[in-house]
Amino acid sequence: MTRITRLDAPLVVGSGVAGLTVALGLPRVYVISPPDMGSTWWAQGGIAVAWSSDDSPRQHADDTLAVSGGLGVEQIVEILTKGGPAAVENLIALGAQFDRDPDGELLLAREGGHRTRRVLHADGDATGAEVMRALLAAVESDDRIVTIPRRVLDLVMIGDRVTGVVTSEGKKREVLLAPAVVLATGGAGRLYSHTTNPPAVTGEGIAMAGRAGARLADMEFVQFHPTALDVGKDPMPLLTEALRGDGAILVDAHGRRFMPQYHPMAELAPRDIVARAIFWQYDRGLGGAYLDASSIIDFAGRFPTVNAHAHSVGLDPSEHLLPVSPAAHYYMGGIDADVNGRTSVPGLWAVGECSSTGVHGANRLASNSLLEGLVFGARVSADVSVSMVEPMGEPIAPKEAFDLPLVAGPALEDLRQIMWDRVGLVRTGPGLWEARNSLLELETVLRRTVAGRVAVELSLMVTLAALRRSESRGGHYRADYPEPDPMQEHRTLIDPARAQMTGVS
Numbered sequence: 001m002t003r004i005t006r007l008d009a010p011l012v013v014g015s016g017v018a019g020l021t022v023a024l025g026l027p028r029v030y031v032i033s034p035p036d037m038g039s040t041w042w043a044q045g046g047i048a049v050a051w052s053s054d055d056s057p058r059q060h061a062d063d064t065l066a067v068s069g070g071l072g073v074e075q076i077v078e079i080l081t082k083g084g085p086a087a088v089e090n091l092i093a094l095g096a097q098f099d100r101d102p103d104g105e106l107l108l109a110r111e112g113g114h115r116t117r118r119v120l121h122a123d124g125d126a127t128g129a130e131v132m133r134a135l136l137a138a139v140e141s142d143d144r145i146v147t148i149p150r151r152v153l154d155l156v157m158i159g160d161r162v163t164g165v166v167t168s169e170g171k172k173r174e175v176l177l178a179p180a181v182v183l184a185t186g187g188a189g190r191l192y193s194h195t196t197n198p199p200a201v202t203g204e205g206i207a208m209a210g211r212a213g214a215r216l217a218d219m220e221f222v223q224f225h226p227t228a229l230d231v232g233k234d235p236m237p238l239l240t241e242a243l244r245g246d247g248a249i250l251v252d253a254h255g256r257r258f259m260p261q262y263h264p265m266a267e268l269a270p271r272d273i274v275a276r277a278i279f280w281q282y283d284r285g286l287g288g289a290y291l292d293a294s295s296i297i298d299f300a301g302r303f304p305t306v307n308a309h310a311h312s313v314g315l316d317p318s319e320h321l322l323p324v325s326p327a328a329h330y331y332m333g334g335i336d337a338d339v340n341g342r343t344s345v346p347g348l349w350a351v352g353e354c355s356s357t358g359v360h361g362a363n364r365l366a367s368n369s370l371l372e373g374l375v376f377g378a379r380v381s382a383d384v385s386v387s388m389v390e391p392m393g394e395p396i397a398p399k400e401a402f403d404l405p406l407v408a409g410p411a412l413e414d415l416r417q418i419m420w421d422r423v424g425l426v427r428t429g430p431g432l433w434e435a436r437n438s439l440l441e442l443e444t445v446l447r448r449t450v451a452g453r454v455a456v457e458l459s460l461m462v463t464l465a466a467l468r469r470s471e472s473r474g475g476h477y478r479a480d481y482p483e484p485d486p487m488q489e490h491r492t493l494i495d496p497a498r499a500q501m502t503g504v505s
Contacts, residue, residue, distance in 0.1 A: 002166075002402060002504055004175045004395070010384050011178035013152050013165060013205060017128075017370055018352025019184030020135040021377025026385055028144045030178065032167065034151055034200055045111065045240055046098075046121040047091075047131075047374075048367035049084035052108060055118050057081040064368060067113045067270040068361025069474030070489045071218070076339055076359045080368065080375050087374035088120065096134035098122050111241040111366035113270045119367045125240045125305040131370060148176075152204070153450055154401035155181065155212045155348070156504060162212055162347035163391035166401040166504075173402050175504050177395060179388035180347060182380060183209060184373075187331035187353040189235075191459055192424065193416040195328040196228050196238045205354040207454040209335045210461070211398055213498035215344040217336035217356040218491055219458075220465035221475045223364050224425050225329035226274035227291055229309055229322060236327045237309035239291055241366050244268060246302065247295045250278065251321065252287030272363050272475050275326040279425045282325070290321035326425055330369060332360045332475060333462070336493060341380035344495075347389065351380045358491060362474020396501035400453065408452035411445045415455050418442075423463050428480045432467045439463065465492050 007030050012019045015033035023029045050060040060081040065072045092098070098120045099107040108117035122130035139145050148167075156164035156175055164177035185205025189197030210216055227243070227250075228236035244250075244267040250259050262277040263269035269277075278289040293299060299318045300307045310317050335350035337343050337357050343350050352373045359372060422435035439459050446452030469492065471485035472478050 002173050002175055004177065004504060006391070007176055007178040009178070010180040010182060010388060011165065011176060012182045012184060014184030014186065014352070014354075015147070016184060016186060016352065016373065017131055017135065018373035018377045019182070020139055021374050022182050022184060022351060022381045022384070023145050024135070024138055024142070025378050025381025026144070030146045030148055030176070031139070032148050032150050032152055032165070035149060045242065045367045046109060046119040046127045047088060047370045048111075048114065048119050048365065049088050049371060050081060050118055051085060051088070051106060051120070052116070052118065055116050057084065059115065060084065060118060063114055064365045065361070067363050067365050069363050070361065070484070071358065071474065071491055072361030073358030076357050079339055080359050080372060083375035083378075084371055087371065087378065091131065091134060091374065094134045094138045096122070096130055098130075099124065109242045110245040110268070112244065112265070112268045112274065113365045119242065119245075121242060123304060124301070125242065125303045127370065151406070152208070154208050154398050156395045156397045157212060157501065158391050158393040158395055160346060161389065162345055163395060166397050168406065175395060175397070177391045179390050180349065180384045182341065182349040182351060182384060183335065183354050184350075184352045184377075185354045187334070188458055189328040189331065191416060191419050191455060191462065192328035193234075193413070193420040194228070194236060194325060196225055196235050197328065198235055202451060202454055203331070203458045204454050205350070206334050207457050209343065209345070209348065209350065210457065210496040211499035212345055212348065213496060214348060215336040216461065216494045216496060217333060218362070219333040219461045219494060220469050220492060221332035221362050222328055222462070223271060223330040223332060223475045224275040224326040226271055226278055226326055227324040228327035230325035231313045231323065236325070237306075238329075239306055239322060239324060240303065241271075243291065243293055243296070243303065243306065248291050248293035250274075250324070251290050251292050252281060253290065254287055255292070255321070256287070258286070270363060271366065272477070276425055276477060278324060278326055283426070289324050291324050292321055293317045294319065330364055332356065332362060332364055333465070339379060340383035341376060342383065349380050349384060351376050362476060395504040397504055398499040399502040400450075404448065404450050404453065406450045408446065408449045408455065411442050412452055412455055415439065415442055415446065415459055419459055419462070423459070423466060425477060427466055427476070427478050429467065429470075429478070432463055435463050436460065436467070461494060465494065468492065
């Protein structure tokens with residue numbers, strides 16, 4: 001018999017910036033916190049916000065839309081940028097400490113795609129850790145918030161409404177029923193062999209929403225960070241975009257700068273352009289790619305996290321060129337959600353990277369992701385608090401949630417390599433078909449575990465969405481269709497078939 005527990009308040013799945021922001025806005029809430037740290041902790045980049053007197057939310061919105069590949073939704077982008085200053089003020093009120101100048105004014109950095117300096121940082125390149133420190137301190141001091149250390153395997157439904165989750169604690173399974181469920185589970189970077197994302201970022205929330213029949217959006221749009229330290233580590237250490245904002249340049253093995261030939265903004269071009277330029281440096285035998293940060297004064301003091309990563313492999317950023325490669329970093333696709341996080345399935349909300357609202361379009365502007373979690377997390381909590389429904393009836397869930405072992409075998413690494421080779425930065429029709437066929441060959445084996453099932457479901461959806469979009473736009477680049485097609489300037493929506501459900505008993 002599976003244990004069933006009825007909760008008296010909403011359930012938030014995920015404990016990063018988005019999930020904790022939702023939790024802090026609710027009168028009472030349960031937060032499921034997975035045992036592994038998610039992406040927020042690892043975020044070196046800062047929080048983009050129109051803070052200075054010569055900036056404005058309108059300019060921030062214009063920059064966000066400019067890099068979105070024509071798919072950013074203006075109304076939603078304006079909600080993000082207008083809500084930015086207040087969201088940062090709230091975070092500071094919770095105790096977050098951002099870098100300041102000698103006069104006590106907040107320091108603002110410039111990153112790729114931004115016309116001006118508007119990015120807040122903490123401890124140079126440890127913004128995510130500082131944001132999490134402040135949020136967790138607030139959560140831990142608030143007795144309205146109950147944290148449950150579990151892993152979530154699937155959603156539970158009563159009729160057509162999401163009413164809870166199936167959790168695991170070791171080999172034990174437990175069903176938690178709640179009046180509302182919010183997914184804040186992060187992205188899906190671990191689908192790729194080259195990624196900056198930690199092991200917990202597997203796309204589980206997106207996959208379980210799809211199995212519940214929730215509409216998914218923009219699954220083809222994956223953002224590859226241009227500069228991950230290429231020293232054989234998994235995940236790959238991130239070399240924050242703020243390095244280039246402070247004057248670091250990209251060079252080949254002979255020290256020759258190459259970005260000016262790819263874009264007028266050179267190293268500060270939008271991420272997709274810089275990432276593909278680095279890819280071509282390797283693919284076309286043009287001398288590889290290295291980050292030259294020797295011009296940055298007091299590198300260790302300005303960027304202690306990057307400095308530690310480099311020194312751990314015997315590199316000194318003030319003296320050595322740093323080998324870089326693009327890596328899967330952020331997912332613009334995910335669970336289709338409105339401005340309040342509502343999905344197409346009643347009882348289910350999504351927020352943060354697992355959601356796809358149209359705020360990033362086909363390509364995310366640097367340092368808008370932490371801001372997204374803060375701004376839209378607050379909106380979700382406000383909506384959930386007036387939309388709860390007590391679960392009544394017979395709960396059902398996918399049978400596999402109770403039967404499968406959790407950890408995938410070596411076939412998962414095969415999948416990650418297929419995705420990198422064929423569904424990565426530069427895609428082609430034949431390559432995508434090869435990926436589809438290879439994934440289908442692995443599917444039977446992968447579906448024998450929870451992790452494998454998630455990976456193959458999402459990978460197939462990303463691949464098929466990329467096949468359908470026969471153009472290049474934002475984070476999706478087709479070498480056989482290298483230009484954008486005005487007729488395809490629209491979002492991609494997918495309505496997955498609901499998984500076969502079984503009664504919970």
